Amino acid sequence: MSENRPLVDVRDLKEYFPVKSGMLNKMVLKAVDGVSFTIDKGETLGLVGESGCGKTTVGRTLLHLYKPTSGEVYFDGKLVTDKNIGEFRKDMQIVFQDPYSSLNPRMTVSDIIGEPLDIHHLYHNKKERAERIAELLTLVGLNSEHATRYAHEFSGGQRQRIGIARALAVNPRFIVCDEPVSALDVSIQAQIVNTFEELQQKLGIAYLFIAHDLLVVQHMSRRIAVMYLGKIVEIGSASDIINHPVHPYSQSLISAIPMPDPETARHKHRIILEGDVPSPLRMPKGCPFRTRCRFATEQCAQSCPSLTDRGNGRQVACHNM
Amino acid sequence: MSEFDPNKAPVKRPFSLQLDLSKFEPATDAEKAQHETTRESTTFFRDGMRKLFKNPLAVGSMIVLVVILVTIIVAPMIVPYTYSGMITVNGKRDKTAKNLAPFTYSKMEQEAIDSGEKVFPHIFGTDELCRDYFIRVIYGARVSLSVGFFASLIVLIIGLLYGSIAGYAGGRTDLVMMRIVDVIYSLPDTLMVILLSVVLDQVLGQSLQGTALASIGTNMLSMFAVFGLLYWVGMARLVRGQILTIKNNEYVLAARAMGAKPSRIIRKHILPNCMSVIIISTALQIPSAIFTESFLSFIGLGVQAPMPSLGSLANAARQALQAYPYKLVFPAVGICLIVLSFNLLGDGLRDAFDPKLRK
Numbered sequence A: 001m002s003e004n005r006p007l008v009d010v011r012d013l014k015e016y017f018p019v020k021s022g023m024l025n026k027m028v029l030k031a032v033d034g035v036s037f038t039i040d041k042g043e044t045l046g047l048v049g050e051s052g053c054g055k056t057t058v059g060r061t062l063l064h065l066y067k068p069t070s071g072e073v074y075f076d077g078k079l080v081t082d083k084n085i086g087e088f089r090k091d092m093q094i095v096f097q098d099p100y101s102s103l104n105p106r107m108t109v110s111d112i113i114g115e116p117l118d119i120h121h122l123y124h125n126k127k128e129r130a131e132r133i134a135e136l137l138t139l140v141g142l143n144s145e146h147a148t149r150y151a152h153e154f155s156g157g158q159r160q161r162i163g164i165a166r167a168l169a170v171n172p173r174f175i176v177c178d179e180p181v182s183a184l185d186v187s188i189q190a191q192i193v194n195t196f197e198e199l200q201q202k203l204g205i206a207y208l209f210i211a212h213d214l215l216v217v218q219h220m221s222r223r224i225a226v227m228y229l230g231k232i233v234e235i236g237s238a239s240d241i242i243n244h245p246v247h248p249y250s251q252s253l254i255s256a257i258p259m260p261d262p263e264t265a266r267h268k269h270r271i272i273l274e275g276d277v278p279s280p281l282r283m284p285k286g287c288p289f290r291t292r293c294r295f296a297t298e299q300c301a302q303s304c305p306s307l308t309d310r311g312n313g314r315q316v317a318c319h320n321m
Numbered sequence B: 001m002s003e004f005d006p007n008k009a010p011v012k013r014p015f016s017l018q019l020d021l022s023k024f025e026p027a028t029d030a031e032k033a034q035h036e037t038t039r040e041s042t043t044f045f046r047d048g049m050r051k052l053f054k055n056p057l058a059v060g061s062m063i064v065l066v067v068i069l070v071t072i073i074v075a076p077m078i079v080p081y082t083y084s085g086m087i088t089v090n091g092k093r094d095k096t097a098k099n100l101a102p103f104t105y106s107k108m109e110q111e112a113i114d115s116g117e118k119v120f121p122h123i124f125g126t127d128e129l130c131r132d133y134f135i136r137v138i139y140g141a142r143v144s145l146s147v148g149f150f151a152s153l154i155v156l157i158i159g160l161l162y163g164s165i166a167g168y169a170g171g172r173t174d175l176v177m178m179r180i181v182d183v184i185y186s187l188p189d190t191l192m193v194i195l196l197s198v199v200l201d202q203v204l205g206q207s208l209q210g211t212a213l214a215s216i217g218t219n220m221l222s223m224f225a226v227f228g229l230l231y232w233v234g235m236a237r238l239v240r241g242q243i244l245t246i247k248n249n250e251y252v253l254a255a256r257a258m259g260a261k262p263s264r265i266i267r268k269h270i271l272p273n274c275m276s277v278i279i280i281s282t283a284l285q286i287p288s289a290i291f292t293e294s295f296l297s298f299i300g301l302g303v304q305a306p307m308p309s310l311g312s313l314a315n316a317a318r319q320a321l322q323a324y325p326y327k328l329v330f331p332a333v334g335i336c337l338i339v340l341s342f343n344l345l346g347d348g349l350r351d352a353f354d355p356k357l358r359k
């Protein structure tokens, strides 16, 4: 049944970075430690978690920009490996967090957007290439006359739009959006988020939408995954997670969302986490969150909880909740 | 409630922070049009050149260098003397033309002038072997400048290749290559020149006899060898560092996500972004090579005798400093002018092209 097959299927993905501490002893930094999720066609999965928990690494390893330590990624039912990744470059794209370092300062906008067209030979003549570039610029809400300009002549929001146009150039079916709005002004964020949504409706693209801002993710996504120190601790539908978070870490994240309405905000109880974030190099035994968890017990120190099904498509990794 | 009239501004109350709309007036069409035209699109290169030509020091040193270049190319065609031969009058060697002051003539030349012949003036005078000093200084500058250019070229080629391999490969390759660089960096260069010129003199001296390379001399060859062996390490470090920083930029990652091959990434993304730094550092390498050459020639390790260089001319002039001080002034001023101009030009290039200094 190909209809029910997810577009992207990530199974037990791990990415360990070797890091040196001192002269000789090498350690591994477990940036992503056994992450599994699926994304359907045209769907958005939100990925949230505090900075340094491995969100960017998940996105990049998924695209084989980093060689995965272990685990599998299936795209449309086919296993993605180092050998055949070239076939998938047209289907999977990425939009980066920093609109400044993600565009080559020595290239004009038309060179930047035209590069994927050049690499995949997606045009027959110069005119066709120029037309496609103009079309992409219009699609992301830029003036097509800007094609001859250099990236440094644009504002952050405009540069992010150029980055989106570059990702769209190959007609991808899936885009990893790595905090695409967190470097932008709040007023611009909404515009870019809307652009992403419009493009999804028009072109049916699936997103892995990474953010640390829960409001943005809630707005964008049907489902949300919450990450903590390289692991997914809770995954489920957006409304379930926002309204009834189960994992203590998700609870504290949700309680920290600023409320637009002062009346509800007054009745809200904000959970402030105590304790330190453990160093990713020296992960505590058992549950990684137990050092900051209000409900931590003996069991949490003994074994690491795995994701268990809590009904309605929700999975939680916690012994107690 | 009355109808809302968009043309009638609400009344401003005292102490209110509300903007007083009556103080604003609509923009005219001309003003709107002016808002539309943004800054003219410039390329990185054009922008840099514009900045370079605004820098008076850089422009001044460019002019000085062009004048020097034109002089050393054109002067030997006009001046009828050679750097190695004695001055002759009507085919006879002029033994009286020794240590002449600028723009003076020897006895034999004076007689020739009196009998209606034309004698080209000795602009800088002559030396103690009756050779025209001006043409010797010109040839000295030629030698010094070519040493500067070729040494920098050697440094550039070796450093660029070595540094980009180390930087792009990374990991263990990079580690081993950079430790080799560290070892070479710690060798004392002057000592190496002296040792190499002694060794090369023994090894090459015989086989060079009669070839075109003989006039350059083994000292000069050993100097190039030292530049090739030792001075590229600075360039290699610089290139490697540049490539490491650029490699981590997200646009390189984006190119990989598009499926770009490594050769394309190096060609389109890495080299264009580190080219300016490399060119600037090459421009600054030239004066330091000229200076090293002059210094080595001054202590007698540079070019081989009749061939002059600015350093060896200065050394020769030192011996008769009391009697003929101007003989030291000409080559010394020459070295200063060349080195200073290249340094100022290099600084100007850096100010204009280094992306880190861009606004």
Ligand SMILES: Nc1ncnc2c1ncn2[C@@H]1O[C@H](COP(=O)(O)OP(=O)(O)O)[C@@H](O)[C@H]1O
Residues within 6 Å of the ligand: A017, A018, A019, A029, A031, A049, A050, A051, A052, A053, A054, A055, A056, A057, A058, A280
């Ligand atoms: N290339 C790398 N080499 C070594 N460590 C890395 C590398 N990239 C990321 N890390 C480490 O992995 C962890 C997760 O980083 P990242 O995925 O960027 O987090 P996030 O995007 O959630 O802020 C961090 O501790 C970071 O220091």
Ligand SMILES: [Mg+2]
Residues within 6 Å of the ligand: A055, A056, A057, A097, A179
């Ligand atoms: Mg990140």
